[in-house]
Amino acid sequence: MEFIAKIFVMAISAIFINNFVLARFLGLCPYLGVSKKLDSALGMGMAVIFVMTMASAFTWLINIYILQTLDLGYLRTIAFILTIASLVQFVEMVIQKSAPALYKSLGVFLPLITTNCAVLGVALINIDESYSFIESILNGFFAGVGFTLVLLLMAGMRERLEKAELPESMKGMPIALIIAGCMALSFLGFAGLSL
């Protein structure tokens, strides 16, 4: 029972209170870049959840069994980015072979994820917070869910914005940033939750 309560706390904290995009400022490039259409936002979100969960697991194992046992802590950045890059490649190949339908919808987003700082960010946060293996995986998964949630919200708003009458200089990026600011403002309301 205690374990379930802990999972719940982690979920609320990673999705709402410390939302990766709006509170920690990670993964902003896809957040602003891929949020113009709802269906591509959904594809991106699913790919990010998948890769973040996998990356959390692999980087945790590499950190404990290779970097820490061999006392190579200073190689952390290089080791993690290479792990993530090869993981993304590998996942792409597996999906392409085993699930062509899924590949069609996720394929274009996978290469973009290597340079998504949310993935490297979650790996580093897992280490800094000294989470256990299970906690790391859950944190990666829920952080991905939080990312997808705000990405979808943003895409929904931007689709409607297409039809809005805006001053010429506000079109595109400026208005997207201001909407993001308003969303961050509303997510700031969750900061008062004590779990």
Place this chain on the structure above:
Amino acid sequence: MNLMNVFSKGLIKENPIFVLVLGMCPTLAVTSSVINGIGMGLAATFVLVCSNILISLIKGFIPSKIRIPCFIVVIASFVTVIDLVMAAYVPDIHKSLGIFIPLIVVNCIILGRAEAFASKNNIISSMFDGLGMGLGFTGALVLIAAIRELLGTGMLLGLPVLPQAYINSPMLIAILAPGAFITLGLLMATMNLLKKPKV
């Protein structure tokens, strides 16, 4: 190509933040105070200049199919260097920048310049390109950070600027997360307004 042009285009005409809209994460995350902005900007400039030089040097040896992983390894090595240097000499800034120093690796500006410029040009112009882009990035960070720090605390670089009454109850929102998005959005809109060709 004229070196001065290569250097100066990064500052304004192709400013990485306001024009190319690259590297958003550190831009928004570290600009809550001017000193953080300067620290982040200079760290990124160092990595950008060094990686541009090295990539331009070894561009002949890298097979084009695996060039991206090679670039990332080069960039990650320099990021590790600056991470350790900052931890040793400026521990306070290192601590407040936190995970955003290792995250310079995935900053799109650096990989973008490696791919778009350093892998095609000679060492000297790659160096100037890195320097110009890096300083343009730093300048933009300092501008955003100055606005946010001034509105959010009434101070600049920790020194009081606005009257005491404002410092006692500042517009706190400016240094919190929403302030970052809104400040950058309004700045970009202003730039668009100024840039608009006069008809």
